[in-house]
Structures are given as C-alpha cells and as structure tokens.
Amino acid sequence: MDKWDSFTNFFTLLLVFLHAVIIILVSFRVITKRRPASISLAWLAVIYALPFAGVVIYLIFGELYLGKKRVQRAAVMFGPFTQRINLCAAPYLVSCDADKRSLVTPLRELIYGRFQMPAVIGNQLTLLTRPHDILEQIIADVNTATHVVYLEFYIWAVGGKTDLVASALINAAKRGVDCRVMLDSVGSSPFFKSRWPKLFKQAGIHLIEVLPVGPMRIFFHRQDLRMHRKLIAIDNHVGYTGSMNLVDPEVFKQHAGVGEWVDIMIRMQGPIIPITGSLLEWDWEMETGESLVNTRASKYQESSVFEECSHVQMIPSGPYFDDDNIHQVLVSAIYLAQKSLILTTPYFVPDEALQAALKTASARGVKVQIILPAKNDSRMVDYACKGFFDELLVCGVEIYQYQNGLLHTKSILVDNELCLVGTVNLDKRSFWLNFEVTLLIDKSPFIEELYQLQLSYIAHSHQVCLTQWRQRGRVQRFLESLFYLFNPLL
Numbered sequence: 001m002d003k004w005d006s007f008t009n010f011f012t013l014l015l016v017f018l019h020a021v022i023i024i025l026v027s028f029r030v031i032t033k034r035r036p037a038s039i040s041l042a043w044l045a046v047i048y049a050l051p052f053a054g055v056v057i058y059l060i061f062g063e064l065y066l067g068k069k070r071v072q073r074a075a076v077m078f079g080p081f082t083q084r085i086n087l088c089a090a091p092y093l094v095s096c097d098a099d100k101r102s103l104v105t106p107l108r109e110l111i112y113g114r115f116q117m118p119a120v121i122g123n124q125l126t127l128l129t130r131p132h133d134i135l136e137q138i139i140a141d142v143n144t145a146t147h148v149v150y151l152e153f154y155i156w157a158v159g160g161k162t163d164l165v166a167s168a169l170i171n172a173a174k175r176g177v178d179c180r181v182m183l184d185s186v187g188s189s190p191f192f193k194s195r196w197p198k199l200f201k202q203a204g205i206h207l208i209e210v211l212p213v214g215p216m217r218i219f220f221h222r223q224d225l226r227m228h229r230k231l232i233a234i235d236n237h238v239g240y241t242g243s244m245n246l247v248d249p250e251v252f253k254q255h256a257g258v259g260e261w262v263d264i265m266i267r268m269q270g271p272i273i274p275i276t277g278s279l280l281e282w283d284w285e286m287e288t289g290e291s292l293v294n295t296r297a298s299k300y301q302e303s304s305v306f307e308e309c310s311h312v313q314m315i316p317s318g319p320y321f322d323d324d325n326i327h328q329v330l331v332s333a334i335y336l337a338q339k340s341l342i343l344t345t346p347y348f349v350p351d352e353a354l355q356a357a358l359k360t361a362s363a364r365g366v367k368v369q370i371i372l373p374a375k376n377d378s379r380m381v382d383y384a385c386k387g388f389f390d391e392l393l394v395c396g397v398e399i400y401q402y403q404n405g406l407l408h409t410k411s412i413l414v415d416n417e418l419c420l421v422g423t424v425n426l427d428k429r430s431f432w433l434n435f436e437v438t439l440l441i442d443k444s445p446f447i448e449e450l451y452q453l454q455l456s457y458i459a460h461s462h463q464v465c466l467t468q469w470r471q472r473g474r475v476q477r478f479l480e481s482l483f484y485l486f487n488p489l490l
Contacts (some may be wrong), residue, residue, distance in 0.1 A: 001153070019051060024161055026055050038352065039428075056483055061224055064273050067315030070480075071288055072150050074320040082116035084293070085278050094119040103336055103444045104311075104418045105489035111315055111330055113442060114325045119313035122305035125446040128242075129453060131249045134265045135161040138232065138240065142168040145234050148178045150280040152210075152231045153246045154423075155189040158194045160248025166196050171201040179205040184227040185212040187245070210287050228423050228434035230265070233277040238270045241276070241422055241437055243410045258375040259405035264422065264453070266439065266446070269304055272312045279316055279437065286320070293414030317424070318435035326424055326438060327431040329395030331357045333414050339364045342413040342454045347378070348385045348407060349427040355388060359395040367398070374401035375472045381427070386476075393466040398451045399463035407457060411450060418442040419450055 030043050047054040068138065094108065108119050128134045142149055142165070170482055173179045181200065183191060191197075192209055200207045210227040232240040244263035252261065268276065281292045317326035334341060334357040340362055348370065350358070362368045370392070376382035387400060411421040422438035424430045441447065 001466060015454055016449070022052075022055055023047060026058060030058070031045075032220060032393055038360065038439075042230040049370070056217075062103045069289070070286055070320065073289065074286050077282065077285060079202045080293075081278065081282055082391055085202065085275055086116065088120055088274045088278070089118040089120050089271060092120040092122050092305065094121055094313075103338070103415060104440070106336060107329060107333055107418070107440060108313060110329060111313055114328070115315060115411055117275070117314055117316070119311055119440070120271040120275070121309050121311055121443075122307075123268060123272045123310040123312045123444075124306040124308045125269075125310050126267040126440065126446055127446055127449045127453065128265045129263075131244065131247075131261075132161060134244060134263075135165060135248065137267060139164055139168045141232075141234050141238050142172050144237075145172050146175075147235045148233070148277070150178075150180050150182075150231075150233045150277065151246070152182040152227070152283060154184045154226065154230065155247055156181075156183050156188045156191040156243035157245070157247040158191055158196065159250045160251040162246050162248050163248060166199070168231070171207055173200075173203040173205045176480065177271045179203075180225065180280075180284060181205060181207045181209050182280075182287065183207070185261070186226060187228075190386050208284070208287055210283075224433060226429075226434050227283070229283070229316075229437045230423055231276060231437060232263070233273060233280050235296065236273050236277065237269065239273045239276040240265050241268070241439065242266050243408050243423060249405075253377065256377050256406075258373065258377050261408045262373075262405045264411075264421075265406045268312070270306050270310070270312075272439075275314050279314065282316075283435070308445065310446060311442050312444075313440040315420075315422075315440060316436070317431075317438070319433065321442065324431065326436060327351075329440075330424070330431075332411065333412055333418075333420055334361055337414045339415045340367045340413075342369045342371070342411075342416075342451070343426065344409045344411050344454060344457060345409060345426040346376065346408045346410070347425040347427045347430075348372055348388070349379050349381060350388060351428055351431070354426065355391070358392060358397055362396040364390075368396070369398045369400065369454075369458065371400045371407065371454065371461060373406045374403050374462065375406060377406060383479045384483040387480040389464060389469055390466070393464065393469060399464040400458050401464060402457055402461045404460045410451075411454070412428050413447070413450055413454060416447060416451055419447055421450065460467075 026047055027044060030040050033040070043058055047058055050057065074225070111117055112119075117477065128137060139374065146347065151169075169179050169181070185192075211225055229241070230241055230245060242263065242265035244265050247261070249260040285291050315326060315329060331353050333355070341358075341484055358368055358370075376385070393399060410424055411419060413419045419441050420438050422436065424436045426439050430436055
C-alpha cells in the first residue's frame with residue numbers, strides 16, 4: 001500500500017468518525033428539544049438518511065431561531081405593547097360577566113390569557129369576496145387617508161390592479177400621509193426586483209423587506225420563518241385582514257394550473273382598528289428597531305363606534321409568542337363545537353391533536369365539514385393532505401374539494417355562533433413557523449354572511465366518497481403515504 005492509499009484510508013476513516021460524532025451530537029440536540037415525537041422522529045430520519053446533508057438541513061431549518069436582536073426586542077416590547085392596547089380598548093371591552101355561559105367565553109379567556117389581547121365591541125365588519133372589489137375598496141380608502149397608511153403582506157405581486165394600489169400609496173405619500181409597507185422577503189421577492197421600490201423611495205414611502213434571506217443570513221435567523229400576515233390600517237378609520245395577498249388573480253400565477261385564487265378580505269371599522277395599527281407598529285419595530293409609538297397621538301384620530309356591535313378579538317401568532325398559542329385556540333374551538341363545524345383551508349396538514357379533535361367532534365355528533373381546493377399549488381402538501389382523508393372519512397367527517405379555482409380562504413365556523421378567520425392555514429407551518437393573524441368574531445351579522453359563503457363553496461365542490469376514494473391507484477396511495485410520513489416537516 002503506497003502513501004496515497006494510506007492517506008485516503010485515513011481521510012475516509014476520519015470523515016466517518018466526524019460524521020458519527022456530528023450525528024450523535026445533533027441527535028442529542030433533537031431529542032433534548034422535547035418537541036412532539038413525530039417531529040423529532042422525522043428529523044432524525046432526515047439526519048440519518050442523508051449523510052452530512054441531513055445535519056446541514058436540520059441546522060438551517062430544524063429549530064425556531066428568530067435572531068438575537070428580534071428576540072431581545074420582543075422581550076422588551078411585549079409588556080408596554082399589551083398595556084397600550086388594553087388602555088386603548090378599555091372603553092370598548094366585551095363584558096365577560098354577561099356571557100359566562102356563552103360558547104365563545106372560554107376562547108376569549110384563553111386568548112387573553114396567552115396573548116393579552118382584549119375583545120372589543122362596536123365594530124362594523126364587511127365581508128369582501130371579489131378580488132377586484134377588494135382592490136378597488138383598498139384604493140378608495142387609501143385615497144381618503146389623512147394621517148397614516150400601514151400595509152403588511154406576504155405577497156405583493158406586480159401587475160393588474162395591484163399597480164393601482166401602489167399608485168394610490170404614492171399619491172397619499174405626496175399628500176403628506178405617513179405610508180409604511182412591510183413585505184415578506186420570499187413571498188414578495190419579485191416586487192423588490194421591480195420598479196416600485198425605487199418609486200416608493202422617491203415618493204417618501206417607507207418600505208422594508210421582512211425576514212430577509214441569503215447565504216450569510218443563515219447564521220442569524222432560521223430562513224423559512226415567514227411573515228404571512230395580511231394587514232392594513234388606515235388612520236384610525238379602517239383596516240383590513242383576511243386570506244388575500246396583494247395580488248390580482250387575473251394575472252397572478254396564471255400558469256400554475258390551479259385556476260384563479262379564491263379569497264376573502266374583511267374590511268373593519270371601529271375599536272378594533274387601533275389594535276390593528278398597534279400590531280403593525282409592533283411588527284415595524286420588531287424588524288427595524290424603530291419605535292412608532294411616540295408619534296401615535298399626532299397621527300391618529302379617535303376611532304368610530306358602531307351600533308352593529310360586532311365583537312372582535314385579534315389573535316397575533318408567530319415564533320416570538322409561545323410556540324403553540326394559535327394551535328391551542330383552534331383545537332379548543334373545535335372541542336367547543338356542539339352542532340356544526342365548517343372549515344375552509346387551502347393547506348390541510350394537521351398534527352395529531354388537531355386530527356384527534358376533528359375525529360372526536362364527529363364522534364360526538366357534530367357535523368364536521370372540511371372544504372379544500374381540488375387542485376393545489378404545492379404537490380407535496382397536496383399528497384400529504386390526502387393522506388389524512390381515509391381516517392377522517394371513516395369517522396364521518398365530510399370532505400369537499402372545491403372545483404372553481406384554488407380556494408385560499410382560511411376560516412372555521414363553530415355552531416354558526418362564532419368564527420375564526422384570517423391568515424392561518426391548518427398546517428404545521430402556520431401553527432409554529434409563520435407570523436399570522438386571526439380574528440375571533442361573534443355577535444355579528446358577519447357570521448351569517450360567512451356561513452352563506454361557505455355554503456356557496458360547498459355548492460361548487462365535489463364531496464369525497466369513502467368507497468370511491470379507496471379505489472384510487474397504487475401510485476397515488478404510495479405518494480400519499482410517503483409525504484404523510486414526512487408531514488411533520490411540511
């Protein structure tokens with residue numbers, strides 16, 4: 001054996017030894033994190049199946065690391081942030097004593113206990129379901145702004161009527177309105193490469209790229225944590241949230257093969273608007289370190305109070321809150337159901353607790369209906385989603401596949417008495433990785449409007465039959481089983 005062979009053998013043994021040491025150390029870290037067993041086992045499978053690459057993937061995507069500066073800011077900001085919100089909401093608080101036996105009371109108490117977010121009365125909510133109507137209404141409200149316009153979206157897609165929103169913002173900034181835009185780095189990547197950032201800067205609009213990604217940023221925060229909120233606050237007059245990104249469906253992802261995206265937005269007025277504005281200010285300070293609180297008095301007018309009296313409670317969620325807050329709220333809402341549950345979501349990859357809650361509700365006699373898009377823009381998620389069908393169908397859960405496009409609405413309607421609606425999908429990414437926002441709504445005409453909308457979704461859907469479902473091909477079954485196995489990582 002010559003010297004080269006000896007060196008090669010030594011180097012090979014060294015690599016094997018180092019790989020073994022690294023795997024043992026990383027495996028120990030995975031185990032000591034004490035996450036759900038399914039997630040830990042899935043990560044261990046990746047680490048052991050992919051030499052070196054599995055360890056690298058885990059170090060990049062395996063842990064919730066928001067970044068040192070953001071974590072420090074969150075710790076400092078949380079107390080003053082919740083105090084300001086509760087002080088602002090004090091005249092409009094929902095009386096818990098009057099509703100002790102109400103279905104919504106346990107949820108309100110859970111949300112306040114975990115998030116310190118109050119429920120407020122006197123709101124007016126408008127359900128908007130047509131994309132062009134949504135964009136036109138946003139443009140009209142921006143055109144009337146006198147003090148501030150804050151926007152935060154996962155995706156701003158250039159083209160169509162969204163360009164008119166950009167023009168309205170520029171005009172508002174030229175009138176002296178304080179315009180601030182927060183867009184996710186990944187979701188809005190094409191926007192940041194377009195002509196609009198330069199035009200925004202020239203007009204005096206403050207634009208930031210939230211959670212930026214890149215090879216050098218791997219060491220500062222986990223790269224797949226995403227800002228998934230859709231929020232607008234205009235003065236103290238009007239706000240928006242819902243499932244729709246700032247896109248025009250007539251030009252957005254036309255070659256994806258899933259049809260037009262079907263979304264909703266909620267136009268809000270009333271005491272919920274200062275809370276919405278505060279959340280946007282929180283996100284701005286979290287990302288930039290710049291506090292907007294000191295200028296609040298000069299920018300905001302008193303919010304209106306409406307006789308409609310819709311009760312609304314805002315639920316922000318994300319990696320800087322406790323890990324499973326929004327998940328607890330959703331599971332609790334399902335367990336509270338006594339008569340009916342209607343759920344709409346584009347991405348359905350439930351964990352064991354959510355799946356068990358749905359099956360238990362059906363076993364208790366609750367009518368459980370889940371509405372999903374027939375075609376999905378994520379092939380992996382689509383296969384993983386269908387891996388849950390058999391178990392749910394056996395338990396009596398009704399599953400509908402919407403045929404008229406990619407149904408992107410995210411909502412849960414409980415007993416036609418309360419609803420949870422916003423940006424949260426029923427998957428692990430929304431529960432633990434994304435920054436999301438949800439509204440808990442009750443005592444509102446909005447409930448009936450949402451119910452009628454969900455019925456229209458069902459009318460344009462194909463109900464999945466268990467007998468027919470079990471006749472699908474072997475390749476389909478294998479792919480479902482494969483991605484079902486790795487669903488904890490999706």
